[in-house]
Structure formats: structure tokens, C-alpha cells
Amino acid sequence: MLIIVKRCNKLPLPLMGxxxxxxxxxxxxELVGVVDKVDILANRIKLRFGDDFEYNAIDCLKSVERLDS
Incomplete structure (x- = not known):
């Protein structure tokens, strides 16, 4: 799951969802957004959706699916 998150973080902006x-x-x-940052030291990811963002702990993730456009 973390591999998907890291790959989403490295893709160009339209494909990061x-x-x-x-x-x-x-x-x-459930949240649909863009992976803005993966912070391994703090064990969390930053998801951006619209003008807002939310930090989620990697330990609390149940599933992550990359959205292909």
C-alpha cells in the first residue's frame, strides 16, 4: 500500500489522484484526493483535495487505489 502512495507522489499532477x-x-x-507529501519520519501522508488538505497516519490506512485518468 505504501508503494502505491509513493508512486502517486512521484507522478505528474494530473495522474497523482x-x-x-x-x-x-x-x-x-473514504477520501479522493492527490498525494501531496509522504512523510516517513512522522508516519503520515498529506492528501490534498481542492483547496483543503488532510494528514492521515500511514498506520490507519485500510486501502489506497490509484485513480487513472
Missing amino acids: CECSYWNNGFYN
Whole structure:
């Protein structure tokens, strides 16, 4: 799963999209966005969607699917 996230981070902007399912506050949430940064030291990824962004812990990820356009 981390390999997909890293590859999404290295692709050009139109192809970086991914659908991410993650655990937060007792529920699974889904988010479609762009992988903006992979921070291995802090063990989190930064997903950007529109003008907003969200940090998600890599340990809380359930699945990541790359969106091909």
C-alpha cells in the first residue's frame, strides 16, 4: 500500500489522484484526493483535495487505489 502512495507522489499532477480508505474515530472514511507529501519520519501522508488538505497516519490506512485518468 505504501508503494502505491509513493508512486502517486512521484507522478505528474494530473495522474497523482488516489482513493484512500482510512480509520478515524471508530469509523472507516473514504477520501479522493492527490498525494501531496509522504512523510516517513512522522508516519503520515498529506492528501490534498481542492483547496483543503488532510494528514492521515500511514498506520490507519485500510486501502489506497490509484485513480487513472
